Amino acid sequence: MQAEQIKALIESQIPDSQVQVGINGSHIDLVVVSPAFAGLTPVKKQQLVLGTLAQQFADGTIHAVDFVKTFTPEQWQQQQ
Secondary structure, eight states, X not given: OOHHHHHHHHHHHSTTOEEEEEEETTXXXXXXXOGGGTTOOHHXXXXXXXXXXXXXXXXXXXXXXXXXEEXXXXXXXXXX
C-alpha cells in the first residue's frame, strides 16, 4: 500500500485530520494531527488511528505500523 493511500484512508475516517506517512520497506510510521484527539488517552488515540486500518491489517495489505504519533492541533503547534 502506498503512503498516499494510507494518508487518504486515515484522513477520510478521522475528522479534520492531517496525516504524515513514512514508509521504509515494510515499516510504516504515522503522524496524525486532529481535533478528534482532544480529551483522549494516548491508548485511545492510537486505537482510533489503527482502527482506520483494520481492514488492511485483516487482509494482510499492512503487516504492522512501527509507530503512531498523535497530536491535537494545539499540541502540534507546540511541537513545531
